[in-house]
Amino acid sequence: MPSSPPSSVSDWWCDQGSEYGFVGFSYEVTACQSVNTLRTDFKNIRETFKGRYVRLYGACDNEGESSWGDNIVEAAWDAGIGVHALIWFGFDGGNEWMTRRDSLLASLHSNPKAQFVTRAVQFGSEPLFDQVLGVSALATQVKDAISNLASLHIPVTVSDMAYGYQENGGAKDVLDAIDLIDAHMLPFFSQQASTGNQAWPLVLDDLNWFVSNGQGKKIILTENGWPSKTYSGVKANSPKAVANVQNEQEYYELxxxxxxxxxxxxxxxxxxxxxxxxxNMEPGYGLYDTNNKLKFPFSPKTSC
Structure with missing residues (x-):
């Protein structure tokens, strides 16, 4: 990274055509991690795994944490990594997401480094599937955010499953509005699921739906994985689905x-x-276990 922010994001980001294969990790921020923890983890993602981005998950709502978004920006800048930011709806209803939205947008405008680490802003997670807003209302939120961030050249999207769109008749208004497609890929929960190394037809089904309906927009698999264990809220819908470390590893190797x-x-x-x-963020989904040890070696391709 340069010693100070450039004057423009023109020619700052690599061409999206180079952003295929492994791009990084989702990173839950509910713990409101310190800037030092963020910096350490982001540098590890960048240097150990060649990750280009972190995708934020959850929200830091602690009182007095209004500057916490600046911690994310500082840590990402220091690590030389980009951020897919998130406007978190959560799972309990309520209007907290509006405060989170306003706080994020204000932070992106006020921090001079923010536009140089923020690759995208997402509405999520799975607002279509959870029906937290109607299709038209969600599309309007996306358009308003795009307008708000136009001067910063930060694209806006919705992070959801193919099924979230499908159960809403395709949600064409949302597909029309978003700048890129952030697709959730969680084949473990399919009624046809079995093992991680047999998941490709399930991945391809959902991916092909986005290709067919996505108007040629860039596709990123964001909430994407296979759990290493089941528990309340993480249950298989197929009697053949296997959740263990081996299948987690085989899914990512696939x-x-x-x-x-x-x-x-x-x-x-x-x-x-x-x-x-x-x-420690989401049980069973991590590359690192609860003792911060790697579950298995991981050296993914970032180009081919």
């Missing part, structure tokens, strides 16, 4: 083996995140 395919998908190729960085 994705990694499809690098050449992902490179060719319309819209500039498909990039994918690992959901999520550590089991």
């Amino acid at each position: 994705l990694d083996s499809k690098c050449s395919y992902f490179k060719t998908v319309p819209g500039g190729g498909v990039g994918w995140f690992w959901h999520i960085y550590s089991d």
Whole structure:
């Protein structure tokens, strides 16, 4: 990174056609991590795994944490990594998301480094599937955010499953409004699920739906993974679905083996995140276990 922010984001980001294969980790921020923790983790993602981005998950709502968004920006700047920011709706209803939205947008405008680390802003997680807003209302939120961030050249999207769109008749208003497609890919929950290394037809079904309906827009797999254990809220819908570390590993190895395919998908190729960085954030989904030890070696392709 330069010693200070450039005057413009023109020619700052790499071409989206180069953003395929593994791009980084989802990273839950409910713990309101310190800037030092963020910096350490972001540098590890960048240097150890060649991650280009972190995708934020959850929200830091602690009172007095109004400057916490600046911590994210500082840590990302220091680590040389980009951020897919998130306007978190949560799972309990309520209007807290509006405060989170306003706080994020204000922070992106006030911090001079923010536009140089923020690759996208997402409305999520799964607002269509959870029906937290109607299709038209959600599309309006996206358009308003795009307008708000136009001077910063930060794209806006919605982070959801193919099924979230499908159950809303395709949600064309939302597909029309978003700048890129942030697709959730969680084949473990399919009624046809079995093992991680057999998940490709399930991935392809959802991916093909986005290709067919996504108007040629860039596709990123954001909330994307296979759990290593089940528990309340993480239950299989198929009697053959297997949740263990071996299947978690085999799922990501499967994705990694499809690098050449992902490179060719319309819209500039498909990039994918690992959901999520550590089991301390979301049990069973992390690359790191609750003792901060790697569950297995991981050296994914970022190009092919």
